[in-house]
Amino acid sequence: MMLGSSKIVVIGGGIAGLCAGVYAQTCGYQAEVLEQHTTAGGLATSWKRGDYRFETCIHWLVGSSREGLLNAQWREVFDIDRLTFHYAEEYQRVESDGGRSLRVYSNVDRMEAEFMREAPGDADEIKAFTAAIRVLADLPMQDLINGSWRRRAWAMLRLAPRLPLLQHWAAMSAANYGKCFKSDLLRRFFGDSGTAEMSVIALVFMFAWMNRSNAGYPIGGSKAIIDLVVERFRASGGTLRTDVKVEKIIVENDVATGVHLANGETIVADWVISAADGHAAIYDLLGGEYKSDSVDRLYAEQPVFPSYVQVSLGVAQDLSKEPGHLAHILGEPLQVDPQTALTTVTFRIFHYDPTFAPPGKTAITCFLPTFNFAYWVALQRNDPARYEAEKSRIADAVVAVLVRRLPGLRERIETVDVSTPATVIRFTGNWKGSMEGFLPTPGSLFASRRQTLPGLGRLLRVGQWVSPGGGLPTGLMTARAAIQSICRQDGVPFLPQATARTNGHAA
Ligand SMILES: Cc1cc2nc3c(=O)[nH]c(=O)nc-3n(C[C@H](O)[C@H](O)[C@H](O)COP(=O)(O)OP(=O)(O)OC[C@H]3O[C@@H](n4cnc5c(N)ncnc54)[C@H](O)[C@@H]3O)c2cc1C
Structure with a gap:
């Protein structure tokens, strides 16, 4: 194949599409990323x-x-050294309306000490959980994913004795795990969220990475990352087009050959990436x-x-003494929509990101999970006035919760903004307005999905x-x-500069 002559068209300019674009350019392809929204980023926004x-x-x-x-992989797609990272000591503070509180520290030793203070009666479970974090934090995951065959083999040897432990944690949902605790705050921390059906091992991994400060x-949030990936993509000669919606993938003789856009344009390509x-x-x-x-079953079940x-x-107040991430347990449930009543609401108080508000002011967000996307889409389409009224009702309820904790805050609120599942669907097209795709439930966690579709080439x-x-x-x-798969099939070296570097020929 002649490098530089093959074209890859990428549908979607979220993080995945942009990364595919950068890798494609680095390997000598001409990549064109097509994004329906006016800006790139998708959910990372x-x-x-x-x-x-x-x-x-x-x-x-x-x-x-x-x-x-x-x-090392992030470095392949953007200059990560240009980001400044904030490492919160407290991952989250859990508080009840009654004034009780639990600090969930990112450091596993501090987490264990605080959990034991709160719930000495749960000592065995606390020790098992924190021991699992320590074990996972020490696993050589990087070698497993991307090491040389020697390092991978060594990592496999270290992993093998830990497999039963991994399976133990992978088999349990966070909801069920929460029930193992006597302490109400710990029960709620593990079991009371929109993702409680998720395998608890996802939490163990998360804390393992936090404990390692990884x-x-x-600072600057997801936009800071996306801007840098876009910059690398454009600098490498890639084309990012926004405001263009793909309507159809063109297939000839069971091979994808390009895309039709909603504006009537056709783009021909050697490979299509969705x-x-x-x-x-x-x-x-x-x-x-x-x-x-199996694809039908996956989407159905x-x-x-x-x-x-x-x-x-947006609040005209310095809230730097408050926790950055607060889970507030409510005395009375908050009704989000007809099917969704929440007993815990979470706040992010962004005092740690100076790019989000001027000095002395603070951006706060409150995340209210719901599976009732259809209600919000129908309301927005059929009854815009009630849609707006429902958004205001929820904003008022959220402010009331916050004001109980931070009296005087109401008068300092300068900006209120409410987005809904209809917003997520409108701007990103994600199925059911989902924030992260398929939930890693017990049993599905290590299931790898094919990146191809049956019977369809390229x-x-x-x-x-x-x-x-x-x-x-x-x-x-x-x-x-x-x-990597495209390069293999085309007989093209994957990441040629990196290969040259490791062979001692600096690029
Ligand atoms: C509240 C929340 C918190 C999160 N927290 C974290 C976190 O802390 N850490 C983390 O790593 N992840 C987090 N995530 C998840 C992360 O944001 C997503 O998993 C990730 O951004 C998904 O990227 P993607 O490229 O796969 O999909 P998307 O971001 O959905 O990108 C797909 C893109 O395709 C475009 N598109 C769709 N259809 C078409 C079409 N027909 N034509 C052209 N363009 C089209 C869309 O507009 C979109 O831009 C969070 C997500 C949410 C919502």
């Missing part, structure tokens, strides 16, 4: 309202530490022509991460619908694997 910027995505980026898992929050919503790609863009019973209502508040899928658990790392890893 934030928006400006007056003095404030409201983040909707990033809590932490796995791979933030130079020595940590995935850091899951930092990037980095858009998984369901829409299979059932709409390809008209359901290339699927199997596998639980997904919830969608969410987000209430964002099309690969990347992003949060390809690997349970979603998140930015999934976008990176599936994009890397897709371009």
Whole structure:
């Protein structure tokens, strides 16, 4: 194949599509990323309202530490050294209306001490949980994913004795695990969230990465990451087009050959990568022509991460003494929609990100998970006045919760913004408005999804619908694997500069 002559068209300019674009360019392809929204980023986004910027995505980026898992791969797609990471001492503070509180520290030793203070009667369970974090924190995951065969073999040897432990934690949902605790605060911490059906091992991994300071929050939020990936993509000669919606994937003789856009344009390509919503790609863009019973079953049966209502508040107050992440247990449930009553609401108080508000002011967001996306979409379409009224009702309820904790805050609120599942669907097209794709439930956690579709050539899928658990790392890893597979099939070296460097020929 002649390098530079082959074209890859990428549908979707979220993190996965952008990473695929960078890898494609680095390997000598001409990549064109097509994004339906006016800006790139997909779910990894934030928006400006007056003095404030409201983040909707990033809590932490796995791979933030130079020595940590995935850091080397992030370097392949953007200059991660230009980010400043914030490492919160407290991952979350759990508080009840009655004034009780529990600090969930990022450091496992402090977490254990605090849990034991709160719940000495749960000592055995606390010790088992924190021991699992320590074990996972010490596993050589980077070698397992991307080491030389020698390092991988050594890592496998170290992993083997830990497999029963991994299976033990993978087999249990967070909801069921919460029931193991006598302490109400610990029960609620583990069991009371929109993702409680998730395997508890996802939490163990998360704390393992935090304990290793490899899951930092990037100052500037997800936009800071996306801007840097876009910069690398454009600098490498890639084309990013926004405001262009793909309507159909063109297939000739069971081979993907390009895309039709909603504006009537046709783009011909040697390879098509779908980095858009998984369901829409299979059932709409390809008209359901290339699927199997297992694909149908997956979309019919596998639980997904919830969608969410987000209430964002701009407050003219310095809140730097408050926790950055607060889970507030309510005396009375908060009714989000007819099917969703929440007994815990979580706040992010962004005092640690100076780019989100002027000095002395603070951006706050409240995340309210709901699976009732259809209600919000129908309300927005059929009854816009009630849609607005419902948004105001929820904002008022959220403010009332916050004011109980921070009296005097109401008078200092300068900006109120409410987004709903209808917003998520409108701006990203994600199925059911899901925040992260398929939920890694017990049993599905290590299930790898094919990046191809049965019977269809030259099309690969990347992003949060390809690997349970979603998140930015999934976008990176599936994009890397897709371009690696394309290079293999075309007989082209994958990441030629990196290969040259490791061979001693500095690029
Ligand atoms: C509240 C919240 C908190 C989160 N917290 C974290 C976190 O702390 N850490 C973490 O790593 N991840 C987090 N995530 C998850 C992470 O944001 C997502 O998993 C990830 O951004 C998904 O990337 P993606 O590229 O797979 O999909 P998307 O971001 O959905 O990108 C798909 C893109 O395709 C475009 N598109 C769709 N259809 C078409 C079409 N027909 N034509 C053209 N373009 C199209 C969409 O507009 C979109 O831009 C969070 C997400 C949410 C919502």
